[in-house]
Amino acid sequence: MSESTAFNTLPLSAPMLANLDSLGYKEMTAIQAASLPIILQQQDLIAQAKTGSGKTAAFGIGILAKLNPTYFAVQGLVICPTRELADQVANELRRLARTMPNVKVVTLCGGTPMRPQIASLEYGAHIVVGTPGRLIDHISRNTINLKTVQTLVLDEADRMVDMGFYDDIYDIVAATPTRRQTLLFSATYPDDIRQASEQLLRDPVEIKVESQH
Ligand code: ADP
Ligand code: MG
Numbered sequence: 001m002s003e004s005t006a007f008n009t010l011p012l013s014a015p016m017l018a019n020l021d022s023l024g025y026k027e028m029t030a031i032q033a034a035s036l037p038i039i040l041q042q043q044d045l046i047a048q049a050k051t052g053s054g055k056t057a058a059f060g061i062g063i064l065a066k067l068n069p070t071y072f073a074v075q076g077l078v079i080c081p082t083r084e085l086a087d088q089v090a091n092e093l094r095r096l097a098r099t100m101p102n103v104k105v106v107t108l109c110g111g112t113p114m115r116p117q118i119a120s121l122e123y124g125a126h127i128v129v130g131t132p133g134r135l136i137d138h139i140s141r142n143t144i145n146l147k148t149v150q151t152l153v154l155d156e157a158d159r160m161v162d163m164g165f166y167d168d169i170y171d172i173v174a175a176t177p178t179r180r181q182t183l184l185f186s187a188t189y190p191d192d193i194r195q196a197s198e199q200l201l202r203d204p205v206e207i208k209v210e211s212q213h
Pocket of ligand 1: 026027029032
């Protein structure tokens with residue numbers, strides 16, 4: 001294992017490093033090695049990498065590294081194009097947070113009743129993973145407070161724009177503080193994503209990883 005791809009070259013807590021090891025994450029994938037130093041320095045980021053390259057752990061480690069578990073407020077928000085992807089991301093975040101037992105990850109997607117989601121939010125969620133339509137629904141009903149978000153992630157941004165979600169995303173982002181870290185992940189980087197990122201990110205670092213690992 002080369003030094004630059006070992007997780008312990010990053011400023012991560014001992015429990016997080018031990019957990020990554022127990023998950024079988026022995027070294028960083030290419031996108032993780034390229035993005036994590038930038039993410040952990042709190043810079044905005046546009047990351048382009050193929051499916052299966054480990055993007056979830058890249059932003060998940062970033063969200064968790066600065067999360068305060070004793071503060072019961074939404075500190076991380078991940079917007080995904082579909083319910084299936086949101087569920088996958090939430091499960092990966094829960095695995096990454098195994099050594100932080102009080103961290104609560106809530107998914108907010110359409111096709112399920114509002115009431116249990118509202119109850120989860122009232123109980124206190126640290127990280128919300130959701131699809132654009134349902135997030136807008138919660139914002140317009142005032143059942144979610146996004147003013148405490150520190151890290152905002154747009155996952156599979158190209159797919160979300162293709163699906164016509166840009167206006168919703170813009171409105172969701174407008175409900176978060178201006179002072180936040182914004183991370184945009186995409187498999188491709190067409191012109192509409194470039195335009196979106198200019199509106200939503202601040203001086204982003206752009207990285208592109210060609211290889212799968
Ligand atoms: P992407 O979002 O880029 O499509 P995922 O985040 O879903 O990719 O990750 C793909 C798979 O790789 C998942 O099963 C995840 O658990 C695994 N994985 C992520 N990072 C590592 C790593 N550093 N070492 C080994 N496996 C990893
Ligand atoms: Mg992904």
